[in-house]
Amino acid sequence: MDALEVGILGVPMDLGSSRRGTDMGPSAIRYARLTEVLRQVGHQVRDFGNLDVPVAESLDAGNPRLKHIEAIEPVWRVLADRVARLAGERRVPLVLGGDHSLAVGSIGGLLAAGWDDLGVLWFDAHADFNDTATTPSGNVHGMPVACIVGQGSAELLAHTRWLPRYLPAERLVMIGLRDVDPGEREKLRESGIMTYTMQQIDELGIAEVTRRALQYLHGRGARRLYVSFDMDVVDPDVAPGVGTPVVGGLTYRESHLAMEIVAESGLLAGMEVVEVNPIRDVLNRTAEVAVALVASAFGKRIL
Ligand SMILES: NC(=[NH2+])NCCC[C@H](N)C(=O)O
Numbered sequence: 001m002d003a004l005e006v007g008i009l010g011v012p013m014d015l016g017s018s019r020r021g022t023d024m025g026p027s028a029i030r031y032a033r034l035t036e037v038l039r040q041v042g043h044q045v046r047d048f049g050n051l052d053v054p055v056a057e058s059l060d061a062g063n064p065r066l067k068h069i070e071a072i073e074p075v076w077r078v079l080a081d082r083v084a085r086l087a088g089e090r091r092v093p094l095v096l097g098g099d100h101s102l103a104v105g106s107i108g109g110l111l112a113a114g115w116d117d118l119g120v121l122w123f124d125a126h127a128d129f130n131d132t133a134t135t136p137s138g139n140v141h142g143m144p145v146a147c148i149v150g151q152g153s154a155e156l157l158a159h160t161r162w163l164p165r166y167l168p169a170e171r172l173v174m175i176g177l178r179d180v181d182p183g184e185r186e187k188l189r190e191s192g193i194m195t196y197t198m199q200q201i202d203e204l205g206i207a208e209v210t211r212r213a214l215q216y217l218h219g220r221g222a223r224r225l226y227v228s229f230d231m232d233v234v235d236p237d238v239a240p241g242v243g244t245p246v247v248g249g250l251t252y253r254e255s256h257l258a259m260e261i262v263a264e265s266g267l268l269a270g271m272e273v274v275e276v277n278p279i280r281d282v283l284n285r286t287a288e289v290a291v292a293l294v295a296s297a298f299g300k301r302i303l
Pocket residue numbers: 099100101126128130135136137138139141142143179180181230232243244275
């Protein structure tokens with residue numbers, strides 16, 4: 001992989017989740033030596049610090065079907081501006097979460113930067129495709145995909161009017177699904193979004209799944225790839241420090257192999273690592289796994 005200019009942005013936000021703690025994710029990931037590791041891989045790295053995010057305890061959650069949206073939407077807008085600016089400077093955005101709702105801001109920023117050749121690989125145990133009609137929790141981190149592709153209730157999409165456009169559903173592929181809510185599942189079937197569940201990964205292998213996903217996106221015009229990596233796609237035995245753990249996830253090596261294949265594609269143009277929750281972690285292991293996976297995605301090789 002050629003040397004890249006990587007721009008790190010932290011988003012210490014846990015407003016999209018009912019479990020506190022992902023707001024400490026950016027600190028934990030930095031503590032696990034993210035910058036040093038990326039420099040060792042050969043990239044130029046600049047850390048732009050954290051966005052300002054309100055503290056959950058200081059707020060009222062408001063609408064129970066869209067908790068904290070009044071605080072989250074402004075974070076999306078600021079993040080979109082910052083990511084668009086990085087893209088304009090030809091830096092590769094690397095966003096540290098924070099709960100997964102932040103993806104509306106990060107991917108919104110790439111759309112704002114005019115990336116009409118954007119494809120998204122969404123690694124997650126969950127589909128994050130709920131809206132105000134289907135959500136079992138009211139947690140916005142269960143809804144970012146609905147916002148990004150513009151498929152959701154009017155009540156939810158009212159908070160995406162600042163987006164310049166939506167991402168076409170065929171430009172997003174989900175990998176690692178194993179926990180999808182009933183209403184969400186029905187929406188997903190009709191969405192036009194390509195999905196690879198854990199069952200398909202078990203049957204085909206993660207290498208084949210990742211290659212198929214990349215080929216699918218490429219065949220639909222994607223030339224720049226953004227990886228949205230929810231750490232809960234990894235098995236909780238390997239990555240216990242996440243907000244919403246689900247058994248039966250990717251092994252350590254499966255996660256790495258997927259990132260190694262992403263690196264080999266030569267298409268990586270940005271990435272985010274989200275849902276690291278240090279409160280639930282064991283000696284920062286999950287943040288260390290996150291850093292190792294970022295290194296693989298950015299071209300670190302065994303030999
Ligand atoms: N980004 C995540 N970890 N999302 C978890 C979503 C859980 C559940 N599907 C919900 O809507 O509440």
